[in-house]
Amino acid sequence: xxxxxxxxWLALLVGAPLLVVAAMSLGVPVDGLPPYRIPLLAGEGMxxxxxxxxxTEDGHFLWALWRSLWLxxxxxxxxxxxxxxxxxxxxxxxxxxxxxxxxxxxLPFTVGFVLRMAGWVGLLRDSGLVNQAxxxxxxxxxxxxxxxxxxxxxxxxxxxxxxxxFMPVLAALSARDPALExxxxxxxxxxxxxxxxVTLPVTARAGLAGFLLVFIPAAGExxxxxxxxxxxxxxxxxxxxxxxxxxxxxxxxxxxxMALLGVLILPILLWQRAPR
Amino acid sequence: xxxLVEGLFKRFGDVPALEGVSLAVAQGEFVSLLGxxxxxxxxxxxxxxxxxxxxxxxxxxEGRDMAGLPPQARPxxxxxxxxxLFPHLSVHENVAYxxxxxxxYDAGRVEELLRLVGMAGYGARRPAQxxxxxxxxxxxxxxxxxxxxxxxxxxxxxxxxxxxxxxxGAELRRLQRETGTSFVLVTHDQAEALALSDRIVLLEGGRxxxxxxxxxxxxxxxxxxxxxxxxxxxxxxxxxxxYALRPEDIRLxxxxxxxxxxxxxxxxxxxxxxxxxxxRVLRVSTPGPAPMEGNAVMLGWPATALAPLS
Numbered sequence: 346x347x348x349x350x351x352x353x354w355l356a357l358l359v360g361a362p363l364l365v366v367a368a369m370s371l372g373v374p375v376d377g378l379p380p381y382r383i384p385l386l387a388g389e390g391m392x393x394x395x396x397x398x399x400x401t402e403d404g405h406f407l408w409a410l411w412r413s414l415w416l417x418x419x420x421x422x423x424x425x426x427x428x429x430x431x432x433x434x435x436x437x438x439x440x441x442x443x444x445x446x447x448x449x450x451x452l453p454f455t456v457g458f459v460l461r462m463a464g465w466v467g468l469l470r471d472s473g474l475v476n477q478a479x480x481x482x483x484x485x486x487x488x489x490x491x492x493x494x495x496x497x498x499x500x501x502x503x504x505x506x507x508x509x510x511f512m513p514v515l516a517a518l519s520a521r522d523p524a525l526e527x528x529x530x531x532x533x534x535x536x537x538x539x540x541x542x543v544t545l546p547v548t549a550r551a552g553l554a555g556f557l558l559v560f561i562p563a564a565g566e567x568x569x570x571x572x573x574x575x576x577x578x579x580x581x582x583x584x585x586x587x588x589x590x591x592x593x594x595x596x597x598x599x600x601x602x603m604a605l606l607g608v609l610i611l612p613i614l615l616w617q618r619a620p621r
Numbered sequence: 622x623x624x625l626v627e628g629l630f631k632r633f634g635d636v637p638a639l640e641g642v643s644l645a646v647a648q649g650e651f652v653s654l655l656g657x658x659x660x661x662x663x664x665x666x667x668x669x670x671x672x673x674x675x676x677x678x679x680x681x682x683e684g685r686d687m688a689g690l691p692p693q694a695r696p697x698x699x700x701x702x703x704x705x706l707f708p709h710l711s712v713h714e715n716v717a718y719x720x721x722x723x724x725x726y727d728a729g730r731v732e733e734l735l736r737l738v739g740m741a742g743y744g745a746r747r748p749a750q751x752x753x754x755x756x757x758x759x760x761x762x763x764x765x766x767x768x769x770x771x772x773x774x775x776x777x778x779x780x781x782x783x784x785x786x787x788x789x790g791a792e793l794r795r796l797q798r799e800t801g802t803s804f805v806l807v808t809h810d811q812a813e814a815l816a817l818s819d820r821i822v823l824l825e826g827g828r829x830x831x832x833x834x835x836x837x838x839x840x841x842x843x844x845x846x847x848x849x850x851x852x853x854x855x856x857x858x859x860x861x862x863x864y865a866l867r868p869e870d871i872r873l874x875x876x877x878x879x880x881x882x883x884x885x886x887x888x889x890x891x892x893x894x895x896x897x898x899x900x901r902v903l904r905v906s907t908p909g910p911a912p913m914e915g916n917a918v919m920l921g922w923p924a925t926a927l928a929p930l931s
Contacts, residue, residue: 524705527672530692531699532719532763542718546709 363606369599370396381595396596406584406601413581414608416570417563420502421556424510427503428555429545432515447515454508462572465501466492469573498574506563510555517551518544550619557616561609581605622684623648623771623803624669624697629678631664631827638664640827642678646771651797651804653814655850656824662807664827666773669805670699683770698769702776704760706748712759713744719766734762737796754785761793765800772797774806778813790817811851815839823847841928848930855903857927864927868892868906875921879903881912895920 371394372383400406431450438446453461468474469491476488491497525547529539545552567582574580581601588598624646631639639661646652654662667673669680671692680687682696692699698719706715716734720726735741738758748756757777764772777793778786794817797804808814814821815835822832823846831843842848845856848865855866869890879895882902891911895903895918905920912918 522703522705524701524703525707527670527692528699528701528705528763529707529718530672531670531695533693533722533767534718535693538722543707547707549709 366599366602370394370596370603372396372596372599374594374596379595380593396594396600399597400600400604405579406581406604409579409584410581410601410604410608412579413564413566413605416498416502416580417560417566419499420506420563421510421559423499423503424507424559425514425552425555427507428511428514429518429552431511432518435515436519450511451508458505459568459572461504462501462569465497465504465573469497492573493575495575495578498570498578501569501573502563502566505566505569506559509558509562510552513551513554513558514548517548521547553616553619557612560612564609565605622646623650623682624805625679625681625684626665626669627679629665629668629680630676631661631668631673632676637827639668639675639678642824642827642829644822644829644832646803646805648770649797649801649803651794651806651817651819652822653818653820654805654807654822654824655809655811655814657809657850660824661827662809662824663775665824666699666775666805666807669695669771670697670773671695696769697771697773698764698767699773700760700764700775700777702779704748704756704780706756706760706763708748710747711744712740712746712748712751715748715759716744716763716766718763723767725767730766734766735759737765737799738762739792753780753782754789757781757789761796765796765802768800769802771803771805774804776808777806778808778810786813787816793817815851823850843931845930848928854928856930857901859927863930865930866903866922866927868904870926871903871905871920871922873905873907873912873918873920875919877920879918879920881914881916881918883914884911886911893918 368383368386369381371385372381373393373395374380375382435443435446435450466473470476471488471490471492473492475491476485479485480488521544525543526539529543534542565582565585567580567586570578570580570583585598585601585605588594588601622645624644626642626644629639629642631637642661642665644652644665654665656662664673668675669682669687671687671690671694685696687695707718710718712735713728713731716731717726717728720730731744732741735744738761740755740758740762743751743755743759748759751759757780761777774793778789781789790813793804793806796802806814806817818835820832821835821838823830823838825846831838831847838847839851842851842854842865845863845865848854848856852867855868855871857864857866877897877899879897882894882896884894885892887906889908890906891909893905893907893911895905897903897920903920
């Protein structure tokens with residue numbers, strides 16, 4: 346019963362839209378509504394599948410796809426790398442106060458996503474808090490151009506997606522057996538060696554889960570690069586957005602969406618094969 | 622002296638765990654710390670290993686003061702109750718872990734250790750692929766790898782099946798003899814402590830209540846607690862003094878009339894509960910044949926069987 350409901354749910358909300366987009370990617374753009382026509386459905390054969398040849402031949406899209414994966418990978422690595430010290434620190438808090446501190450850690454994430462990103466604008470812009478402070482301290486005379494840069498974009502991405510990596514890492518670290526690390530210390534391992542040879546390997550699966558939970562949505566992200574990134578930053582999410590809403594080339598946008606999806610299924614398949 | 626502990630105090634919050642424990646372990650000696658949970662026995666091990674710092678007192682291993690030294694810098698090794706084998710490493714790498722940290726890795730030495738504990742040929746396995754008894758052996762090999770002069774064992778047999786416990790205990794004893802390592806073993810099982818140790822140290826409420834060779838402590842318990850803990854002795858009060866009287870020291874066919882209340886078959890003997898004419902309940906161990914419940918019996922014991930308690 347539950348399986349049937351789940352199957353129906355997936356078919357309606359995932360399968361059907363996916364089919365629509367896949368079909369759309371085989372169409373050609375036309376004037377009118379909807380702004381595309383699918384030769385296959387009109388009984389005219391496969392047609393040219395023009396969108397796919399544009400996608401594979403136009404370096405613009407491949408580059409955007411590559412840049413998206415790179416940004417998502419660096420963001421996900423950053424999130425996991427930050428999650429470990431945060432979670433280890435949190436777990437040193439006595440259990441009585443731990444929930445309260447966890448609440449404080451997660452409090453910023455109750456603020457709306459766009460507002461948090463706007464906060465970075467307020468911090469990093471030329472007349473922002475950081476530049477004002479540096480000028481006030483006499484460290485610099487002209488404001489540093491920090492906003493609309495790769496760094497600002499990365500900071501926003503890591504900030505935005507941190508909880509997705511933090512929660513699985515925290516869960517794994519709080520469930521680990523303290524005797525393992527004590528045994529390592531007893532056998533002569535220093536603190537960093539214990540982390541590298543025991544803590545990290547025994548929580549690696551959670552770290553990988555955190556990485557993927559950030560990587561997958563981050564690869565399609567376009568709001569954060571739009572708000573904080575350099576104007577020339579071309580990412581898959583933004584390219585798809587532009588094709589849909591500016592160029593109104595829906596087949597091309599659909600083909601790009603399918604390509605992104607195809608690339609993101611790979612890490613999920615790898616995850617399922619990862620050793621437990 | 623392998624281990625010297627003087628005036629050890631430790632509190633956890635408001636709860637006192639150790640209240641002035643002093644203890645000496647000689648080179649190559651096998652000492653068991655015996656007590657109920659909460660008696661402080663495991664705390665002593667954790668303080669000696671360096672996982673906790675004492676509130677007061679001194680710990681010296683091989684004559685070297687351990688104050689302020691982290692576990693890494695202490696010459697002792699610990700075997701954990703849960704074994705704490707690294708689940709992501711092979712048996713070989715688990716045993717090699719301490720050697721690698723010291724830059725003394727030698728595959729031959731690892732193989733030798735695995736042979737020593739009867740686990741040769743298991744080097745490539747993961748801990749999860751081993752039985753509890755095999756994991757225990759690997760944990761022992763790992764702890765012995767760097768030839769520590771002192772090995773601390775926290776309830777090493779508690780996680781094993783009853784059938785495996787006696788044989789593994791004998792194996793521990795053999796390894797201790799062969800390696801000449803001093804063993805300090807923590808247990809709540811009096812039979813284990815009696816069978817394995819050169820010396821038993823009994824703890825109650827964070828204090829040592831008695832210590833000595835197993836036979837001596839068994840025969841002459843110093844307090845009511847020790848007498849009851851080491852084999853459920855009868856406690857008699859005569860002339861204002863308390864005495865311990867072992868069930869196996871009471872014989873059937875004496876001068877004291879009694880009635881059998883219940884009997885339990887223990888395999889090698891029967892345990893009777895008898896109500897004496899003067900209204901006391903005595904536990905009597907007899908090889909049998911045992912009288913039936915409700916039967917009248919006569920009880921007696923030699924005067925030397927009475928161990929005065931303080």
